């Protein structure tokens with residue numbers, strides 16, 4: 227981090243009034259002092275590589291140049307990772323330094339994030355032995371090709387076909403229709419030479435559902451598409467410009483039998499199909515990534531909050547009191563209302579991610595012992611937390627952008643790009659509504675079990691407690707608020723269930739009744755997610771090892787999250803819990819007191835995310851607060867400022883002006 231010598235005086239004052247030790251917060255957030263040291267050490271190593279620095283901002287490059295620059299940097303970055311591993315005999319620590327290098331999304335994201343994990347998770351030991359060393363050392367580059375032009379959400383409807391030919395012991399891949407073309411996979415456009423293709427398996431004319439296959443699609447020397455492969459890039463998007471998303475179609479393209487990933491289901495040489503223990507295990511990589519996305523949401527909320535809070539400390543506009551100088555905009559309560567929830571939410575998502583990661587690891591361990599009991603709970607929880615956290619994080623980033631006024635609209639603030647990247651997670655890895663409806667299936671089953679007095683899984687056991695406790699008075703404490711959100715979820719789950727029953731009594735079948743109740747079902751899943759986020763984050767804060775000074779501030783943040791959402795969803799609480807109007811008025815006052823209490827620590831709190839200037843990549847958010855200088859420095863980099871008179875003057879403007887004289 228930069229020294230404070232050239233720092234904006236407002237930021238120096240802000241840091242001086244912080245009531246806790248920022249380094250303690252950093253170490254707590256990232257796990258330990260050792261973890262912080264190792265992460266910073268690795269970040270230093272990456273940032274020391276001169277070739278990773280961009281000569282001009284990426285926004286001035288063409289689509290093609292931007293991609294090529296992305297690949298160039300991704301390959302250098304990969305060398306730094308390899309060298310680190312060779313030197314330390316372990317992977318680099320978790321870090322976000324790719325953001326400082328690639329800025330947008332790496333063309334290797336899908337290779338590392340889904341291709342390698344799918345081989346590891348879906349391949350037999352022999353298949354892992356064949357492909358993992360090559361993939362991990364980047365001798366081959368891959369992606370995860372599942373979504374098609376016609377189907378993304380409903381993956382049982384995918385149209386890519388893999389027909390087994392027992393004579394040659396091969397699968398024949400085909401994309402018989404335009405809608406069957408793979409569409410979206412990252413890196414597919416021009417980067418990868420392999421992919422995991424998810425396709426419908428046919429043996430002797432019989433369908434056996436969707437399965438993952440490894441296909442080499444480009445020549446390793448020439449990088450030309452292999453015969454029978456049609457592949458390309460899908461064009462510019464809202465973000466993800468350097469992710470190199472692509473399309474792909476096969477025409478009678480043959481791959482050996484061993485290329486079907488067979489940890490779960492298998493196809494024997496003679497074409498016998500052997501079912502796996504659970505066909506949904508084929509969806510395993512998606513579950514893992516959904517868990518990871520909750521962690522990503524924490525990062526993006528922290529990044530946007532750091533930029534907007536520091537900027538708001540530096541920016542002065544208007545007066546609170548006519549007799550005093552222009553106020554720091556951070557002193558306006560409305561500004562605090564916009565920003566502090568982003569700071570608090572980053573902590574909430576971080577705690578939820580750590581909690582989910584534990585659940586994921588436990589279930590994977592159980593699955594390795596053929597125990598599947600907790601898989602439905604993992605799937606349901608990953609679905610709803612991914613759906614709610616990504617949408618909330620997108621809204622928080624946008625609110626931070628708006629809170630920076632006009633300058634938040636500048637690309638150099640890095641908030642527009644951050645919004646584009648964050649909001650993509652609402653759609654990828656399972657569209658929000660679709661995932662919430664998956665959780666709703668689980669909630670309906672849990673509700674039916676609760677009615678029968680059965681024991682429920684831990685994440686839904688509150689449904690049973692709520693059944694018993696519905697008459698207890700409301701308590702205006704954090705624990706009381708957590709209970710309140712559980713009551714809301716309970717009420718919405720019950721109402722959705724009863725709505726389905728009502729339609730069925732009217733003669734509708736279950737599927738139609740489900741569709742007619744689906745707005746309520748989605749809301750029940752959202753309420754369930756909110757209850758989990760509130761409970762998990764409050765418990766994490768209460769059990770943290772922080773010093774009293776830090777603990778006080780972390781509790782304030784967690785309470786801010788609880789009260790913010792109480793006030794946002796007060797209608798639901800009035801409907802489904804025993805909260806009263808008077809309780810809400812007390813909580814409104816409490817919320818405002820929390821904003822005022824957090825205000826002196828606002829800059830310290832975002833410093834506690836320990837995001838370097840290179841990662842923030844923002845004129846508004848740097849540690850030293852030289853906002854106006856940076857805005858001007860960046861503007862001067864515009865190619866239009868590299869010449870006094872642009873040629874368009876002579877070509878168009880002057881002729882127009884001269885014509886106008888005639």
Ligand SMILES: CCCCCCCCCC/C=C\CCC/C=C/C(=O)SCCNC(=O)CCNC(=O)[C@H](O)C(C)(C)COP(=O)(O)OP(=O)(O)OC[C@H]1O[C@@H](n2cnc3c(N)ncnc32)[C@H](O)[C@@H]1OP(=O)(O)O
Pocket residue numbers: 335338339340370372373378379380381382412506507509510512513514515517518519583586601602605653654655656657660661664667668
């Ligand atoms: C530990 C942390 C590690 C962190 C690592 C993080 C790495 C991050 C790096 C990468 C980051 C970003 C990558 C971005 C690029 C984006 C990639 C993509 O988008 S890839 C494509 C993703 N596509 C989707 O997500 C598709 C969404 N659709 C589906 O998943 C399915 O179609 C679904 C689930 C909606 C419906 O499936 P299906 O029709 O087969 O099921 P049913 O609805 O009939 O349900 C039947 C039954 O099955 C249960 N079920 C469904 N899925 C699962 C599952 N995954 N696991 C367990 N069980 C599952 C469902 O609940 C039903 O149960 P029932 O008892 O019958 O109710």
Ligand SMILES: Cc1cc2nc3c(=O)[nH]c(=O)nc-3n(C[C@H](O)[C@H](O)[C@H](O)COP(=O)(O)OP(=O)(O)OC[C@H]3O[C@@H](n4cnc5c(N)ncnc54)[C@H](O)[C@@H]3O)c2cc1C
Pocket residue numbers: 336370371372373376377378379380409410411412466471650653654655656657658659660663
């Ligand atoms: C940036 C980005 C990167 C991606 N990367 C990859 C990748 O690397 N590999 C890959 O395979 N895919 C990738 N995808 C694709 C992504 O996984 C899909 O776009 C996503 O799963 C949503 O599917 P869809 O586009 O078919 O949306 P649709 O399902 O068509 O959604 C459109 C609307 O229909 C609604 N809808 C659909 N089904 C239902 C239902 N059953 N009930 C109620 N409403 C419904 C949705 O709620 C939504 O409002 C990427 C997408 C993006 C945006």
